[in-house]
Amino acid sequence: MDVAELRLKAWRGLVDFLTPSQCLICHQPAGEAQGLCAACWAGLTHLDEPACNILGTPFTYEQGPTAVSVAALANPPAWDRARAAVAFDDRSRPLVHALKYRDTPQAGHLMARMMCRAGRRLVAEADLILPVPLFRWRLWRRRFNQSAVLAQEIARISGTPWNPMLLVRQRATRSQVGLNVSERRRNVRGAFVLSVDGVGQVKDKTVLLIDDVRTTGATLEACADVLRTAGARQVDVLTFALVLEPARLHN
Numbered sequence: 001m002d003v004a005e006l007r008l009k010a011w012r013g014l015v016d017f018l019t020p021s022q023c024l025i026c027h028q029p030a031g032e033a034q035g036l037c038a039a040c041w042a043g044l045t046h047l048d049e050p051a052c053n054i055l056g057t058p059f060t061y062e063q064g065p066t067a068v069s070v071a072a073l074a075n076p077p078a079w080d081r082a083r084a085a086v087a088f089d090d091r092s093r094p095l096v097h098a099l100k101y102r103d104t105p106q107a108g109h110l111m112a113r114m115m116c117r118a119g120r121r122l123v124a125e126a127d128l129i130l131p132v133p134l135f136r137w138r139l140w141r142r143r144f145n146q147s148a149v150l151a152q153e154i155a156r157i158s159g160t161p162w163n164p165m166l167l168v169r170q171r172a173t174r175s176q177v178g179l180n181v182s183e184r185r186r187n188v189r190g191a192f193v194l195s196v197d198g199v200g201q202v203k204d205k206t207v208l209l210i211d212d213v214r215t216t217g218a219t220l221e222a223c224a225d226v227l228r229t230a231g232a233r234q235v236d237v238l239t240f241a242l243v244l245e246p247a248r249l250h251n
Helices: 003-018 038-043 072-075 093-100 105-118 121-125 134-144 146-158 180-187 198-202 218-229
Strands: 081-087 129-130 167-168 192-194 207-213 232-240
Touching: 081 105, 093 146, 093 167, 093 207, 093 232, 105 121, 105 146, 105 232, 121 146, 121 207, 121 232, 129 146, 146 207, 167 218, 192 198, 192 218, 207 218, 218 232
Parallel strands: 081 232, 129 207, 207 232
Antiparallel strands: 167 192
16 A cells, blocks of 8 residues: 555545534434444345346346346347346435435445345346436536446446437426326437447447436336347446335335
8 A cells, every 4th residue: 555545544544533424314323434324224125136137126036136026028128138236215315315316425325235236137247337318408407417427436446438428318208297108209319329339349248328217117127128229239227226116216
């Protein structure tokens, strides 16, 4: 460890001493920076194997790493595989909102670490990481893209290349909140394109799409369709949260 790293470690230690870490959900003391207290961590519904290899929805018992649910067979999505770190519910919502609406980067760092664990096989096999993009005016109002924050951190942790500029939202769309499944699909139809040099960068690649929450999957399917058309060999999806009952659309 060089002198600069030692100084940084000492500075972080001093900051932690002077300002004890708080849980990102309940704001009570937490054991580590950018973390959760034991109660809030235990309260999350963590999604891990066994799970449907295509939808990432949990199985009640082990069926093998490539097992596919009836729902995935009945209505196959445009992507190949999907995973999520937690279920979207009242426990995980504060973390999602902390990043998305309150500009809390610590939440993004924690969420990305959890996503890397839940989607470890997808991350390990990805050639390129792409975030779901925002339309330019929404990006200007919000000042950042929460999906890009997650994608950048996952790329940093894994060492996988990422590019926030290849996939472009070419027109404004309504917020998906409050729309049913068919309305969501119509809302994002034709909304995404690849940038001029995007085709050459995704062709024959395994692309990992990153977003914060997957509800019906309409937005991610629209992005996956664009990547498939451009010649991507495989398109996988990794989100922080998954709505297990899409009829109860998140907000």
